[in-house]
Amino acid sequence: MAERLNRTIPADEAGRKLVTKKAEEPPHIGVVGDTYTILLRGEDTAGRYCLIDMHVPPGGGPPPHRHDFEETFTVVEGEVEVSFRGEKVVARVGETVHIPANAPHQFHNSSEKAARLFCICAPAGQERFFEDVGVRVGSRTDAPPKMDAEAQEEFKKNAVKLAPKYKTELLKEA
Incomplete structure (x- = not known):
């Protein structure tokens, strides 16, 4: 084990893997x-952040929302249009976008090919929201099953109901 020369940081948390x-x-x-x-x-x-690999097909992206945690995206394939407090920017491969906590925003893939983003949410918790409202699919690029109008309405009701638990607010406009 390495000898500690700088004693200003806490000891290693040996229980973490x-x-x-x-x-x-x-x-x-x-x-x-x-x-x-x-x-x-x-x-x-240790609750500091979560990391999510996002596959966003053409036309994809979440509705306008805000939440009380920091969110950072790095575009690794394709591009997305980001709306932040009403201002729109296009983020392309190699670019990183940081959304401060509580700010209204959304992103949308308005291109003709899929986008891939790495998303960090700090502190963690957003991954649980996605698991609670989403459906399991077979692979990183599999599309979720298509929903009819009734299923879409049920999804929206469930998302609105669960959003406060995950300190998220769904908005009409970003």
């Missing part, structure tokens, strides 16, 4: 037409 995960490993969660793969959960990071 190294976590490795491949993007192909579940869970893959279908939400609003997108597929989100949970790479790191709050329990993996």
Whole structure:
């Protein structure tokens, strides 16, 4: 074990384990037409953050919303249009977008090919919201099942009901 030369940081938390995960490993969660793969959960990071691999097909992306945690996206494939407090910007491959806590926002894939984003939410918890409102799918790029109008309405009701538990507010406009 390495000798500690700098004693200003806390001791190693020996109970915490190294976590490795491949993007192909579940869970893959279908939400609003997108597929989100949970790479790191709050329990993996002592609640500090979660990491989500987002597959956003053309036309995909969540409705306008806000939440009390920080959210950062890095675009690794494709592009997305981000609305932040009414201002729109396009984020392309290699670009990172940070959304401060409580700010109204949304992102939307208005291109003709799928986008892939790595999303960090800090502190963790958003991964649980996705698991509670979404459906399990087979792979990182599988689309969630199509919902008829009745199923869509039920999904919306459930999301609105659960959003406060995860400190999220669904909005009419970003």
